[in-house]
Amino acid sequence: MTTELYPRERLAQVREATARAGLGAVFLTPGPDLRYVTGYDALPLERLTCLVVPADDEPFLVVPRLELAAARESPAGGLGVEMVPWDETDDPFALATGRLPRGVAKVGVADRMWAVMALRFRAALPDAEQVAAGTVMRGLRVRKSPAEVAALREAGAAIDRVHRRVPELIKAGRTEREVGRDIHDAILEEGHALVDFVIVGSGPNGASPHAELSDRVIRPGEPVVVDIGGTMPSGYCSDSTRDYCVGEPPADYAAYYAVLKEAQQASCDAVRPGATPEAVDAAGRDVIAAAGYGELFIHRTGHGIGLETHEDPYIVSGNTEPLEPGMAFSIEPGIYPGPHGARIEDIVVCTEDGVERMNNTDRDLVLID
Structure with missing residues (x-):
């Protein structure tokens, strides 16, 4: 390769x-x-x-x-x-x-x-x-070759394997830092050469998109945002966010999580050659705004990825450069009301006739006993 x-x-x-x-x-x-x-x-x-x-x-x-x-x-x-x-x-x-x-x-x-x-x-x-x-x-x-897409696919599969292990690591009574340390090790064990970042945002920390690991103890009934990524031996990067909850989530969280999942799907469905990044951004943002959460989606929908975790193209209002086959980027809308927050993130690649997701773990909220 x-x-x-x-x-x-x-x-x-x-x-x-x-x-x-x-x-x-x-x-x-x-x-x-x-x-x-x-x-x-x-x-x-x-x-x-x-x-x-x-x-x-x-x-x-x-x-x-x-x-x-x-x-x-x-x-x-x-x-x-x-x-x-x-x-x-x-x-x-x-x-x-x-x-x-x-x-x-x-x-x-x-x-x-x-x-x-x-x-x-x-x-x-x-x-x-x-x-x-x-x-x-x-x-x-900005346009990835078939070999680069294959490398991103490999990176996506590796970080998916880590997310499948996360439910074993999140437990009430553990701190974010303890969970993050285990996730760090899992990222390396699943094939990455480097760990680029580990976010474990529990409770109110989940409302900060770039929350740092802390000594906050995870409590029963709290949602936890896990955003993780690394660099593979190929040089190409992974990045994926999933959401977890120890026990049953609060009712208001469950309500906006359903909206978020619909919004993430809408933005993914909008990806195709000729579509603009701002149109992809608007597809999910409009779903969130229509449900009354528009002011709580506080960042762009996505960023390009390849040899860097963040590179062109950026999926944001004002970017009217048409998408082309081979462009790779994240789709990661979020809703952050304050007591908690949520984000769903997949890496996708624009194909000749639509979109391919590099991440394929379940996007439903994962409930942990």
Whole structure:
């Protein structure tokens, strides 16, 4: 799968996109863009590692000599890209810029590049305008290839397995932190390389969409929002939210949970090529508003996902870019009245004729004895 996920032709695609954007080159330091193009999950060090993609010449990878072996052993080593090692007394920024044509007017720097490195590039190319390399990379990364969709499907199945284990972990008398620690371990046990986040929001903490784990004790009759995700060995991410309750839920919670489930389904049903993200957002938001809970849905409906948990496209009012096959994103409406809250989240992919869900565990409220 490594070759399929990180194919050789991406280097040429980036070069062509760089030229179309009117840039002389893009500089990609460790982060999702570098991994997307080369498969190299480079360490983010104070020493410069940088893929230089000129608009009219061959790309090359500037890498600290002590990281050269790791770079060669990564998928980048199989792409035929030239690797330019540098020693401790060298100026790697001069190496990275020295091959560019004189008078280059504009360059792209990686969106995740450290500011100190961007400033060093500015000093090395004082007459060149710097722009975010995302202007080049976004159009490539926003539509997932079949191999990327397969990687997201694998990530979705892995996090689904974790959610199936959650009812064994949530018990009255346990703290959010204790449950979260067990979920953290389960995420790794089910195939993830990294745990990106664990939210266990019990009772009123469930009304905070990004609640931190706390020492709050889970009590009988309390709903619990569990939002979890991680990064697979492939580099692709998972993210899914399900809702649990120790015993029977409060009557008002059960009432708005039914609305939430209908809203999440409505937004998923709205996904198809040509539909806009704001239309997908409105499909679920209108259901929630019609039931009288509109002011309690306080965030966008979703975010793109791939090598990052949050990336384009964003499913929000005002985003009128038509959806295309291969675009992957979350559908996660929520209702947060205060005494408790709820959110249902699936990762979906726009297909040629509709939508595919990457998460397939039951979306009903899970009652725990």
